[in-house]
Amino acid sequence: MAIKLDIEALLAHLPLFRSLDKTQLVLMAQASQEVRVAKHGFVFHRGDAASGLYVVAVGGIKLAIPSANGQEKVIEFFSPGQAFGEAVMFLDKPYMVQAQALEDTLLLWIDKQDIYAAIDRDPSFARRMLAGLSLRLHALVQDIETVNLQNASQRVISYLLKQPREAEHVQFPFNKNVIASKLGLTPETLSRLLHQLNSKGYIAVDGRDVHILDVPGMEAQLYGR
Amino acid sequence: MAIKLDIEALLAHLPLFRSLDKTQLVLMAQASQEVRVAKHGFVFHRGDAASGLYVVAVGGIKLAIPSANGQEKVIEFFSPGQAFGEAVMFLDKPYMVQAQALEDTLLLWIDKQDIYAAIDRDPSFARRMLAGLSLRLHALVQDIETVNLQNASQRVISYLLKQPREAEHVQFPFNKNVIASKLGLTPETLSRLLHQLNSKGYIAVDGRDVHILDVPGMEAQLYGR
DNA sequence: CGTAACCTTGAATAAAGTCAACATGGGTGG
DNA sequence: CCACCCATGTTGACTTTATTCAAGGTTACG
Numbered sequence: 001m002a003i004k005l006d007i008e009a010l011l012a013h014l015p016l017f018r019s020l021d022k023t024q025l026v027l028m029a030q031a032s033q034e035v036r037v038a039k040h041g042f043v044f045h046r047g048d049a050a051s052g053l054y055v056v057a058v059g060g061i062k063l064a065i066p067s068a069n070g071q072e073k074v075i076e077f078f079s080p081g082q083a084f085g086e087a088v089m090f091l092d093k094p095y096m097v098q099a100q101a102l103e104d105t106l107l108l109w110i111d112k113q114d115i116y117a118a119i120d121r122d123p124s125f126a127r128r129m130l131a132g133l134s135l136r137l138h139a140l141v142q143d144i145e146t147v148n149l150q151n152a153s154q155r156v157i158s159y160l161l162k163q164p165r166e167a168e169h170v171q172f173p174f175n176k177n178v179i180a181s182k183l184g185l186t187p188e189t190l191s192r193l194l195h196q197l198n199s200k201g202y203i204a205v206d207g208r209d210v211h212i213l214d215v216p217g218m219e220a221q222l223y224g225r
Numbered sequence: 226m227a228i229k230l231d232i233e234a235l236l237a238h239l240p241l242f243r244s245l246d247k248t249q250l251v252l253m254a255q256a257s258q259e260v261r262v263a264k265h266g267f268v269f270h271r272g273d274a275a276s277g278l279y280v281v282a283v284g285g286i287k288l289a290i291p292s293a294n295g296q297e298k299v300i301e302f303f304s305p306g307q308a309f310g311e312a313v314m315f316l317d318k319p320y321m322v323q324a325q326a327l328e329d330t331l332l333l334w335i336d337k338q339d340i341y342a343a344i345d346r347d348p349s350f351a352r353r354m355l356a357g358l359s360l361r362l363h364a365l366v367q368d369i370e371t372v373n374l375q376n377a378s379q380r381v382i383s384y385l386l387k388q389p390r391e392a393e394h395v396q397f398p399f400n401k402n403v404i405a406s407k408l409g410l411t412p413e414t415l416s417r418l419l420h421q422l423n424s425k426g427y428i429a430v431d432g433r434d435v436h437i438l439d440v441p442g443m444e445a446q447l448y449g450r
Numbered sequence: 451c452g453t454a455a456c457c458t459t460g461a462a463t464a465a466a467g468t469c470a471a472c473a474t475g476g477g478t479g480g
Numbered sequence: 481c482c483a484c485c486c487a488t489g490t491t492g493a494c495t496t497t498a499t500t501c502a503a504g505g506t507t508a509c510g
Contacts, residue, residue, distance in 0.1 A: 175487090
């Protein structure tokens with residue numbers, strides 16, 4: 001019971017559910033189930049049937065495409081408050097990505113049927129859902145742009161500039177391995193490029209901490225060459 | 226008047242609008258406007274505000290990301306019956322892609338407000354819309370997979386195998402230039418790879434016509450190496 | 451029949467990947 | 481609390497892959 005209340009509060013301030021009224025929110029909260037996944041554990045694998053959507057309550061998730069030879073291409077990260085797995089829910093196709101916990105993670109899972117019910121009850125929920133998918137699409141197109149139209153160094157620069165930063169300080173939220181895959185690079189190449197940007201005085205790297213020293217210089221690299 | 230009737234019939238058998246009842250369909254048809262675009266003409270540019278969605282009635286459209294140095298990365302093609310431009314409509318962001326006619330094209334344009342109205346009136350329309358976006362997302366993820374996890378030759382092979390074919394015969398629907406960009410290759414590389422697949426006996430190329438000769442062999446290239 | 455757009459081919463180059471060795475360092479168990 | 485160890489990250493030498501640049505060939509179409 002106490003748990004149910006927590007869930008309701010949690011859902012209440014997610015963008016996706018923000019437009020729901022009290023009654024609807026209670027329904028959603030009741031429909032939610034807690035799912036716990038240990039670090040490195042899988043929420044689902046490629047090929048699994050998609051039966052609902054997940055919301056991250058605590059922890060972090062990465063979505064990735066696995067490849068035959070053990071590599072993987074990281075598609076997206078999700079942190080608390082974000083939903084994933086919604087896209088495939090609306091198709092009758094299995095997941096083509098896998099979802100893996102980057103740390104010990106607590107998720108909420110909501111069944112497809114309950115989502116459909118909410119859509120039918122409340123058009124503005126449908127709009128939120130549509131906006132959510134659109135945002136995802138937008139992000140993917142940006143990724144495609146990055147991988148296809150920018151060289152390795154530019155990709156690293158735009159990644160760094162896109163990260164939220166406080167006082168010109170940025171922190172890699174995960175293994176550089178994982179970041180490299182997101183950028184479509186090998187870990188070796190990422191390492192070398194960071195070193196190179198460091199040498200040129202654009203950034204100062206210290207482990208996962210990066211100080212951005214020369215934003216205009218970096219931006220010049222993005223457009224100039 | 227006659228035109229309006231045509232529009233209604235056209236809309237009636239699009240997946241997106243198939244669930245609408247007669248009344249709704251009439252409303253949609255009334256909300257639609259014809260847009261004509263000559264070959265190579267632009268429907269919209271990157272940076273334009275998104276104010277509605279387009280449906281291809283006749284012709285063909287390509288969506289692409291333009292880059293600074295005059296290149297572009299082709300994202301998707303649309304043929305009669307398909308809708309595009311819906312994704313960004315739900316965000317308040319400008320287009321990040323441009324839409325260009327591959328041939329003389331007739332489009333229908335439906336204003337955002339009319340789409341929203343339809344969503345509010347009919348939850349099953351909302352579902353169609355969601356399914357449409359999901360499908361788009363799915364396709365993009367597949368593209369990301371192709372570009373990141375397959376080498377140039379594998380990309381060409383999977384493109385060929387994915388194309389609809391009759392009696393092992395496939396035809397490039399557009400300039401090889403455009404296909405190359407979709408695959409994330411230069412035209413030169415595409416040309417060389419087709420030649421190579423030809424030499425190896427996997428395919429027989431004659432201009433835009435390709436005969437697929439050895440499907441198992443090609444599939445082996447996809448997984449084997 | 452001529453011209454422009456499209457496509458192919460070759461040689462040289464550059465960019466990033468691979469493989470392998472080594473460094474670092476955070477966490478755990480002794 | 482220290483030492484060891486495994487996961488993570490770095491560096492170097494070499495290789496591969498696809499691009500670039502340039503020239504020439506083809507094709508479709510006015």
